[in-house]
Amino acid sequence: MIFVKIAWRSIWRNPRRSWVLISAVAVGVFAFIGVVAYLDGMSMQLVKSAVELQGGHIQVAGHGYFENPAVRTQVRQMPQVATILKDASASDVRYASQIRAAGMISSAEHSAGIAIVGVDPVQEQQVSPVPSLVTEGGWLTDDPAAGEVILGAALAEQLGVRLRERIVLMVSDLDGAVNSGAYRIRGLFTTSSRAFERSTVLLHQEEVRTLVGFARDAVSTVAVNIDPGQEVLAVAATLRAALVGMDVEVLTWMDRSPMLVMMDRMMNLVNVILVVILFSAIGFTLINSFIMVIFERIREIGIMAAGGVRPGQVRLLLFLEAAFIVVVGAAVGIAMAAALITWWSEVGLDLSSFAEGLSRFGAGAVIYPRVVLENMVTGFVMIFVMVFLAVLYPAIKASRFKVVDAMNHV
Amino acid sequence: MSEQPLVHATNLVKVYQDGSYVPVRALGGVDFRVEAGEFTAIAGPSGSGKTTLLNLIGSLDAPTEGRIEVAGQDLSLLTRKGRADFRLNNLGFIFQSHNLIPVLTAAENAEFSLLLQGVPTGERRRRVLSEFADLGIEEGLTRRRPAKLSGGQQQRVAIARALVSRPKLILADEPTASLDSKTGARLLDKMRDLNERTGITFLFSTHDPMVIDRARRLVVLRDGLIASDETRN
Ligand SMILES: Nc1ncnc2c1ncn2[C@@H]1O[C@H](COP(=O)(O)OP(=O)(O)OP(=O)(O)O)[C@@H](O)[C@H]1O
Ligand SMILES: [Mg+2]
Numbered sequence: 001m002i003f004v005k006i007a008w009r010s011i012w013r014n015p016r017r018s019w020v021l022i023s024a025v026a027v028g029v030f031a032f033i034g035v036v037a038y039l040d041g042m043s044m045q046l047v048k049s050a051v052e053l054q055g056g057h058i059q060v061a062g063h064g065y066f067e068n069p070a071v072r073t074q075v076r077q078m079p080q081v082a083t084i085l086k087d088a089s090a091s092d093v094r095y096a097s098q099i100r101a102a103g104m105i106s107s108a109e110h111s112a113g114i115a116i117v118g119v120d121p122v123q124e125q126q127v128s129p130v131p132s133l134v135t136e137g138g139w140l141t142d143d144p145a146a147g148e149v150i151l152g153a154a155l156a157e158q159l160g161v162r163l164r165e166r167i168v169l170m171v172s173d174l175d176g177a178v179n180s181g182a183y184r185i186r187g188l189f190t191t192s193s194r195a196f197e198r199s200t201v202l203l204h205q206e207e208v209r210t211l212v213g214f215a216r217d218a219v220s221t222v223a224v225n226i227d228p229g230q231e232v233l234a235v236a237a238t239l240r241a242a243l244v245g246m247d248v249e250v251l252t253w254m255d256r257s258p259m260l261v262m263m264d265r266m267m268n269l270v271n272v273i274l275v276v277i278l279f280s281a282i283g284f285t286l287i288n289s290f291i292m293v294i295f296e297r298i299r300e301i302g303i304m305a306a307g308g309v310r311p312g313q314v315r316l317l318l319f320l321e322a323a324f325i326v327v328v329g330a331a332v333g334i335a336m337a338a339a340l341i342t343w344w345s346e347v348g349l350d351l352s353s354f355a356e357g358l359s360r361f362g363a364g365a366v367i368y369p370r371v372v373l374e375n376m377v378t379g380f381v382m383i384f385v386m387v388f389l390a391v392l393y394p395a396i397k398a399s400r401f402k403v404v405d406a407m408n409h410v
Numbered sequence: 411m412s413e414q415p416l417v418h419a420t421n422l423v424k425v426y427q428d429g430s431y432v433p434v435r436a437l438g439g440v441d442f443r444v445e446a447g448e449f450t451a452i453a454g455p456s457g458s459g460k461t462t463l464l465n466l467i468g469s470l471d472a473p474t475e476g477r478i479e480v481a482g483q484d485l486s487l488l489t490r491k492g493r494a495d496f497r498l499n500n501l502g503f504i505f506q507s508h509n510l511i512p513v514l515t516a517a518e519n520a521e522f523s524l525l526l527q528g529v530p531t532g533e534r535r536r537r538v539l540s541e542f543a544d545l546g547i548e549e550g551l552t553r554r555r556p557a558k559l560s561g562g563q564q565q566r567v568a569i570a571r572a573l574v575s576r577p578k579l580i581l582a583d584e585p586t587a588s589l590d591s592k593t594g595a596r597l598l599d600k601m602r603d604l605n606e607r608t609g610i611t612f613l614f615s616t617h618d619p620m621v622i623d624r625a626r627r628l629v630v631l632r633d634g635l636i637a638s639d640e641t642r643n
Contacts, residue, residue: 002518002525009513300511306470307571308498308526310491400490403470407505 025329302406
C-alpha cells in the first residue's frame with residue numbers, strides 16, 4: 001500500500017530523530033521485559049516458597065480442618081490414604097504427613113504460643129523447604145524417641161535459647177489433659193517468612209502422636225507437592241475422586257491462599273502500571289517529535305490532501321510511521337532483553353549483595369527471571385495503546401490542516 | 411437549454427480574517443462560469459484574488475458567501491472526506507513549485523491518484539509511462555526522487571500527475587512562474603495540445619504573458635472583482 005511505503009521512507013528522512021525514538025522505545029521495551037521477568041520470577045518464587053511452607057501445593061486433611069483446624073479433625077486412615085496417593089497419581093507425586101497441634105514453648109525465661117508440627121523426617125524432606133533452610137545444627141533424624149526439635153531462629157532468639165539447649169513443649173491432648181515434654185534443640189531454620197519462623201516447632205511425628213494422643217494411623221494433614229509440569233487443579237481433582245470414602249478434603253494452595261492467587265493476578269496490573277510509567281516519558285517524546293514531523297511536512301500533507309487523500313488516510317500515515325518506530329524499537333528491545341534473560345537465567349540475580357537483610361532469605365535471595373507470555377502480551381498491547389494515544393493528537397491535527405494554509409507554507 | 415457549466419460560481423465573497431489582522435476582502439462578490447473544454451487564464455495584479463478564486467473552485471477553501479458548483483456538485487454540501495474524494499475524481503492541481511511528495515519517485519508521484527483510485531498496477535504503469543513520454547520525461551528520471559530533478563522536470567512530473575487520471579478540470583496556479591521561459595513555453599504548448607486532444611478543461615492563474623498569450627479566454631481580476639473577461643480565437 002502506498003501509505004506504508006510513504007511512512008517507511010519518511011521515518012528514514014531524519015534518521016537521527018528516528019533512531020532517537022527507536023532507541024527510546026527499545027530501552028523502554030528492554031526495561032519493561034527485564035522488570036516484568038524479574039517480578040514474575042520473584043512472584044513465582046514467593047508463591048512457591050509460601051505455598052511449600054504452608055502445607056504444599058495440595059493439602060489432604062480431615063473434613064473441615066482448613067476452616068477450623070481442631071486436633072480432633074483428622075485423616076484417620078493414613079496408610080490407606082498413602083496407598084491411594086501412590087496409586088492414583090503419577091509416580092512423581094511427593095507427599096508428607098503431619099500431626100499438628102497448638103501448644104506452648106518455654107525456655108528458662110520466656111514462653112510463647114506456637115504450632116507444633118510432627119513430621120516424618122524422611123518424607124518431609126521431599127515436600128517442605130524447611131529441612132534445607134536449617135542454617136544452624138541439622139535436620140531431624142528418623143529416630144522416634146530422639147527428643148529433639150527444630151525451630152525458627154527468630155523464635156530461638158525470642159526465647160533466649162541456643163542450639164543444643166533444652167526447651168519444654170506443652171500441649172493439651174485429645175482428652176483435654178495438659179501434657180508436656182522436654183526436648184533438645186537440634187537445628188534452627190531461617191525463612192523469608194518471619195511469622196512462620198516465630199511460630200513453628202517441628203519434631204518427630206511419633207513424639208507428637210504420644211504427646212497429643214493420636215491413634216496409630218491418624219494424622220492431621222498430608223502435604224502433596226507436584227512437579228512443575230503438572231497442573232495443580234487436575235491432580236487435585238484426580239486425588240479428590242480417588243479419596244472418596246476416606247472422609248477427607250483435598251484443597252489446592254489456591255483454595256487455601258486466595259491472597260497469593262490475587263498477588264499472582266496483580267502482576268498484570270503491575271505490568272500495566274509499569275508500561276504507563278515507562279512509556280509516558282516516551283509518549284511525550286513521541287508527541288513532540290510528531291508535532292515537529294507534521295509541521296515539517298505541512299506542505300506535502302497539503303499536496304496529498306489536494307490530490308484527494310482523505311483525512312483518515314493522513315492519520316493512518318502518521319500511525320503507520322509511529323508503528324514502524326515501535327516495531328523496530330521493540331525488535332531491538334526484545335533482542336537485548338532476550339540476551340539479558342538468557343544470561344540471567346544461568347547466573348540468577350543474587351540480591352544478597354545489594355541488601356544486607358536479604359542475605360537471610362537463603363535460597364530465596366537468588367532471583368531467576370521468568371517470562372510469562374501472557375504478562376508480556378498485556379504489556380505490548382499497552383505499549384501500542386500508549387503510542388497510539390501519543391500520536392493521536394498530532395495525527396488529528398495534521399488531518400485537520402486547511403489545505404490552503406498548508407499550501408502557503410513552504 | 412444550454413449544457414450545465416463545469417464551474418458555476420455565484421456571488422463569491424472571501425474575507426480572510428485571521429488573528430488580529432484587519433479583515434481582507436480578497437473576493438468581493440464574483441460571478442464566474444467555466445464551460446467544459448475551456449483553456450482559460452485568470453490574470454490581474456498581485457493580491458487581486460486569483461489564487462483565492464482557484465482555491466475556492468478547487469474546494470481547498472470555503473467561501474465566506476456565495477455558492478460554487480463544480481461538475482454539478484455544490485461544494486458546500488461536501489464533508490472534508492467528501493471533498494477529498496471529489497478532488498480525487500474530478501480535479502487535478504498544479505502549483506507553482508514543490509508539487510511532489512519528496513519520498514516518492516517521479517513515477518510513484520505521477521501514479522499517486524491512480525493508486526488512490528485503485529487502478530491496477532499494469533494499467534497504472536502504462537498510463538504513467540505514456541504520459542511521461544508525452545511530456546518528454548526521459549526513462550532515466552522515473553525512479554528519481556524530486557530532490558534529484560530540476561525545477562522543470564519536477565513541474566513536468568506534476569503535470570503528468572495532474573493529467574494521468576484524466577480529471578474534468580485542472581487548476582494551475584502560476585505553473586510556469588518557477589521555470590525559465592523556454593521550458594515554460596514548451597509545457598504550455600503541451601497543455602494546450604492536451605486540451606485540444608482530450609477536452610480537459612484548464613484554468614490558470616498567472617502573471618506570465620506566455621500563458622496569457624496562449625489562453626483562449628482571459629479573465630482579469632482587480633481588487634477581488636472581475637475587471638474584464640474576453641474570449642478570443
Ligand atoms: N490565508 C490568508 N490569510 C489572510 N489574507 C490572505 C490569505 N491569502 C490571501 N490573502 C489576501 O487576500 C488577497 C488576495 O490574495 P491572493 O493570494 O488570492 O492574490 P493573488 O491574486 O493570487 O496574488 P499573487 O499574484 O501575488 O499570487 C491578498 O490581499 C492577500 O494578502
Ligand atoms: Mg496567487
